[in-house]
Amino acid sequence: MVQIPIIFEESKSGLQSFNCFVTENNGQLILIDGGIPHDAFFQYAEQMLMQRGYDFSDLDAIYLTHHHEDHVGLLPLILAKKQLPVYVHEEAIPRLLFDTNFLSMRIAFYEQFYTRMDCLADARPRLEKQRATLQKASEKRIEADYRVIAAGDKLGRFDIIGLPGHSTDSIGYYDAQTQELYAGDTILKNTSTNAIIDPLVTGEYMPANLLQRQSLETIKDMPIRHLYAGHQPSFSNVSEIATQKISRLNDKAQHLLTLLEQPMTGRQATQAFYNRLYERQFSLVLSEIAGQLDYLQQQQKITATFENGLYVFERNG
Numbered sequence: 001m002v003q004i005p006i007i008f009e010e011s012k013s014g015l016q017s018f019n020c021f022v023t024e025n026n027g028q029l030i031l032i033d034g035g036i037p038h039d040a041f042f043q044y045a046e047q048m049l050m051q052r053g054y055d056f057s058d059l060d061a062i063y064l065t066h067h068h069e070d071h072v073g074l075l076p077l078i079l080a081k082k083q084l085p086v087y088v089h090e091e092a093i094p095r096l097l098f099d100t101n102f103l104s105m106r107i108a109f110y111e112q113f114y115t116r117m118d119c120l121a122d123a124r125p126r127l128e129k130q131r132a133t134l135q136k137a138s139e140k141r142i143e144a145d146y147r148v149i150a151a152g153d154k155l156g157r158f159d160i161i162g163l164p165g166h167s168t169d170s171i172g173y174y175d176a177q178t179q180e181l182y183a184g185d186t187i188l189k190n191t192s193t194n195a196i197i198d199p200l201v202t203g204e205y206m207p208a209n210l211l212q213r214q215s216l217e218t219i220k221d222m223p224i225r226h227l228y229a230g231h232q233p234s235f236s237n238v239s240e241i242a243t244q245k246i247s248r249l250n251d252k253a254q255h256l257l258t259l260l261e262q263p264m265t266g267r268q269a270t271q272a273f274y275n276r277l278y279e280r281q282f283s284l285v286l287s288e289i290a291g292q293l294d295y296l297q298q299q300q301k302i303t304a305t306f307e308n309g310l311y312v313f314e315r316n317g
């Protein structure tokens with residue numbers, strides 16, 4: 001079977017590399033994920049294909065693990081050469097199309113979320129950026145022949161595995177015969193994966209941390225001989241790495257719990273936990289702490305009280 005890993009190393013990026021994979025399914029040549037929108041990446045991917053006697057026009061389909069921009073970068077270029085079906089989770093579609101109704105809903109969602117987390121003022125630049133994206137939606141949209149797939153579906157040799165948490169639309173492609181999983185960014189060997197707060201298409205809140213934990217448990221318990229990741233090296237000791245990631249999440253939750261001896265808002269808890277990273281990586285660290293606060297509430301370790309339009313979190317007992 002054709003198996004061409006495209007591992008584009010970038011030491012400057014904390015992600016270390018941007019990965020996508022060419023393989024076969026259903027007698028077709030497929031690309032799993034689409035990398036970053038840079039010429040250097042395109043040339044590298046083209047070179048990797050050429051070494052094996054292929055080029056982009058030989059592809060029959062593209063499968064996405066999720067919609068993030070570092071996984072769909074080459075789609076416009078590839079699809080301009082040849083119209084291909086693009087398989088995605090349904091949550092990916094309004095995001096890839098930069099659907100203006102969806103983007104407007106999402107801005108309203110974040111305004112409410114940041115207000116309740118006591119950080120609307122600090123979120124202004126991010127909300128401005130989202131409004132600018134809404135204005136440029138038509139330039140950014142990626143038109144394609146999208147085919148919706150869902151957890152539990154079968155697609156040739158692959159079972160589709162739901163892996164939400166990093167994004168609402170994260171899915172894995174699992175071959176039960178070879179026990180290989182293409183897992184996107186759900187689990188990375190060397191760094192932790194952000195569980196990003198992002199509304200569902202319905203506008204509903206998605207408890208990213210709780211879902212990320214479930215997805216890590218799913219991966220931990222699956223028979224996997226080899227995991228192909230969206231960044232960094234692929235690996236084989238999957239259960240061990242998944243266990244490490246879960247215990248790291250638990251350690252961080254435990255640390256947050258010790259800080260919540262005094263009642264705090266979401267902003268105060270994030271600042272207490274991350275100090276200056278709160279400003280430098282505002283949306284990521286806020287997502288992480290909001291997610292961990294959901295987890296601590298689910299574990300009945302803390303209580304959230306809604307007063308004067310925002311949440312105050314306090315340790316129980």
Ligand SMILES: [Zn+2]
Nearest residue numbers: 068070185230
């Ligand atoms: Zn990624």
